Amino acid sequence: MLKDKIAIITGSTSGIGLGIARVLASKGADIVLNGFGDCSEIKEIRASIERHHSVRVIHDGADISKPAAVRRLIAATVEKLGRVDILVNNAGIQFTSPVETFPVEKWDAILALNLSAAFHGIAAAVPPMKEQGWGRIINIASAHGLVGSTHKAAYVAAKHGVVGLTKVVGLETAGSGVTVNAICPGWVRTPLVEKQISDIAARKQISQQDAAAELLGEKQPSQTFVTPEQLGETVAFLCSSAGDQITGATLAIDGGWTAQ
Ligand code: NAD
Secondary structure, three states, X not given: OOXXXXXXXXXXXXXXXXXXXXXXXXXXXXXXXXXXXXXXXXXXXXXXXXXXXXXXXXEEOOOOOOHHXXXXXXXXXXXXXXXXXXXXXXXOOOOOEOHHHOOHHHHHHHHHHHHHHHHHHHHHHHHHXXXXXXXXXXXXXXXXXXXXXXXXXXXXXXXXXXXXXXXXHHHHHOOOOEEEEEEEEXXXXXXXXXXXXXXXXXXXXXXXXXXXXXXXXXXXXXXXXXXXXXXXXXXXXXXXXXXXOOOOOEEEEOOOHHHO
């Protein structure tokens, strides 16, 4: 389905981004991985995706919290692979604190990576996508792009920003063959959430398993984690012809979290 398409997935050396990369590769897309990590592990991830799916996979370790670096990531992809068809703005970080003690540098870092990187990536990717008359931009927002929670001022502000950005660029590209959508996952068990589970376990002196159940119990009616594969399949659906008229939209994949 995605043979000869080139997909950039930011933050794809781990968690949700890696799950999305694997699913898009399974549909035939060539993949640009981005993100940090151990060199040999990244090499192994690349090789295993290439082996399993017979697609080209490259890794670009750009620190996309830097505006010039994210724009360069798009330009370098066009230079190396000839085009960019799919951009998944996924990289993100979390930090929790009450607003009055929220460290300014954490606020700046979260806004830079979770919101501004998507802006810069989109600004650089829209012109070549418009020119070729086809493109898919998928922003990984969050249930926290639709509702708030305590102690997550920067994250919730950034993710609401991503939802707003999605609507504006969806309007600006309407009719051009480019679509822009946001996916809002509930809890997915990745390193980003594992830390929050460990914090609950330590604070309440309970097991990791009980802490995970508590995390789900508080927000996610299905009581079940969303998986990176389910999110990857949703991205693939948006890249299919069924997605041609879906733009500026926000899809909650959250076990009922935001239906409450
Ligand atoms: P993760 O920590 O497993 O992965 C984050 C990825 O981003 C890694 O590949 C990391 O190397 C990369 N990264 C971090 N800083 C970077 C930078 N400066 N430049 C380039 N890459 C960088 O996290 P995850 O849970 O897979 O989260 C992925 C996205 O999904 C984030 O935007 C997150 O907000 C969102 N999300 C996660 C959940 C969840 O429950 N895990 C829920 C909703 C939304």
